[in-house]
Amino acid sequence: MIADWFHYDFLRYTLLSGVLIGVICPLLGTFLVVRRLSMMADGLSHVTLSGVAAGMLLSKNVAFLGAVNPLFFGMIFSVIGSLFIERLRKLYKSQQDLAIPIILSGGLGLFTVLVSMADGFTTDLYSYLFGNIVTVTKEDMFALIGVAVFVIGTVLAIYKELFAVSFDEEFARVSGVARKFINFWFIVLVALTIAASMRIVGVLLISAMITLPVASSLQIAKSFRQTIFYAILFAEISVLVGLYFAYLLDWASGGTIVLVAVLLLLGVLASKKLKRIWN
Amino acid sequence: MRNGNADDEIIRLASVSFHYEDKHVLDQVNLELFRGDFVGIVGPNGSGKSTLMKLILGLLTPTAGRILLFGQPQERFRDWSKVGYVAQQAAHGAGGFPATVREVVSSGLVGKLGLFRRLKPADREKVAAVVERVGLADKLDKRIGSLSGGQLQRVFIARALVADPELLILDEPTVGVDQESIEQFYELLRSLKDEHKMTMMIVSHDVGMMTQWVNKVACLQHTLHLHSKHEFEHHQEEILQVMYGDTVRVLAHHH
Numbered sequence: 001m002i003a004d005w006f007h008y009d010f011l012r013y014t015l016l017s018g019v020l021i022g023v024i025c026p027l028l029g030t031f032l033v034v035r036r037l038s039m040m041a042d043g044l045s046h047v048t049l050s051g052v053a054a055g056m057l058l059s060k061n062v063a064f065l066g067a068v069n070p071l072f073f074g075m076i077f078s079v080i081g082s083l084f085i086e087r088l089r090k091l092y093k094s095q096q097d098l099a100i101p102i103i104l105s106g107g108l109g110l111f112t113v114l115v116s117m118a119d120g121f122t123t124d125l126y127s128y129l130f131g132n133i134v135t136v137t138k139e140d141m142f143a144l145i146g147v148a149v150f151v152i153g154t155v156l157a158i159y160k161e162l163f164a165v166s167f168d169e170e171f172a173r174v175s176g177v178a179r180k181f182i183n184f185w186f187i188v189l190v191a192l193t194i195a196a197s198m199r200i201v202g203v204l205l206i207s208a209m210i211t212l213p214v215a216s217s218l219q220i221a222k223s224f225r226q227t228i229f230y231a232i233l234f235a236e237i238s239v240l241v242g243l244y245f246a247y248l249l250d251w252a253s254g255g256t257i258v259l260v261a262v263l264l265l266l267g268v269l270a271s272k273k274l275k276r277i278w279n
Numbered sequence: 280m281r282n283g284n285a286d287d288e289i290i291r292l293a294s295v296s297f298h299y300e301d302k303h304v305l306d307q308v309n310l311e312l313f314r315g316d317f318v319g320i321v322g323p324n325g326s327g328k329s330t331l332m333k334l335i336l337g338l339l340t341p342t343a344g345r346i347l348l349f350g351q352p353q354e355r356f357r358d359w360s361k362v363g364y365v366a367q368q369a370a371h372g373a374g375g376f377p378a379t380v381r382e383v384v385s386s387g388l389v390g391k392l393g394l395f396r397r398l399k400p401a402d403r404e405k406v407a408a409v410v411e412r413v414g415l416a417d418k419l420d421k422r423i424g425s426l427s428g429g430q431l432q433r434v435f436i437a438r439a440l441v442a443d444p445e446l447l448i449l450d451e452p453t454v455g456v457d458q459e460s461i462e463q464f465y466e467l468l469r470s471l472k473d474e475h476k477m478t479m480m481i482v483s484h485d486v487g488m489m490t491q492w493v494n495k496v497a498c499l500q501h502t503l504h505l506h507s508k509h510e511f512e513h514h515q516e517e518i519l520q521v522m523y524g525d526t527v528r529v530l531a532h533h534h
Contacts, residue, residue: 164389174336176359176390224378
């Protein structure tokens, strides 16, 4: 059984992709959660989905675009969508949470129209919605490796600024932190991560991958760095255990990974409670 | 050549006005503060105290008038690490953030260091020293959620101090802080002023307490009048009566 993972290419791609997602989703997720932006992933994933649909439609109808991975269009849509969210948040200063439902419903609306225009391609779509262990291609994996290197590198480079802006945006601004620059790059990183993670986790479950490991981590971490560390640890456990059972039982990989993450969270909460009773 | 006097001018507001669409908040405010000044700003709710602070910090832009910081026009001022800021209720809601005292105080150095520069060992020592200075040495690696309101407020003061500001702006820093901590807090401010000639601006609703420690009092009610401490104490009753009206009795502290 374990040998399968090293024997079949597609499983190796899935495994490596999963491990990378297990790093970048909770890494950015920690910042999103503490900034109360965890719903943003949800909004963006639907915009990305419409981008993928647009990509499929184009590659079907425009010959020279046939070779372009639809995920590429997903990324472009996602980045545009993320910048649009920032604009909306400025426009609706006192109702900042409004930006996400606007983007989410807009993205979903566009997606359904694009699908109806193409009236076909439903087979592949399922894997974008729910994540599918066997559809990860070599191109998907390389795209994800590129995104992961870029995300991890950027976060390391601007970590102290990201922390300052996430903790207290007004103070960061007053003390001369390049707040706009940081926010711009952060949101671009989130958009890229979502687009690249879609194949494994699925659109509908991406925000779970970004928030659940962080939710568990917040319960036990003693510092911000630890919050990130434990979030990644919980995410990796969810990905590896989830992928294993998804393959074994032929379940949707995204759903299985998320269920493991939920179980981990329940486990953390229960063990905290037990510890309190014990003391 | 600039003379010594001009170098010592920290803040100058020249006919600064600010209004929202139909509401005048500040009208033709003039203010000059020099190195080592410790000014308390007094005024009823809605008199524009927080607006004044935000204008000086560049968080709002004046509708009319000019602001100079350290002799430079504020819109061209880039040396923001010279300015420390403790916001009104900075501590409010921050307790749930999963960060340690050390991490929060270190974030006060981020703007000063600039992009892509890491904290050096000297910076880390600085952080520890400032935390010790505000009396929280034993909490350095504790999550801020485990601190009391007064302790959390001191964390924010440490964050403002860690970059060695020359001007410290404090907006209601003692809200929700117990009486004993407030006294310690003012002691700390006074020693900072004495040792580093730091210039300080403070807004507090606790007029009686605050005015004991400052050397100038700025009375704000859309317009601003600056009094020396002596002047203020002498005419306190009538000044406050004019601003707050007859209905409010202001408690003066006498020790």
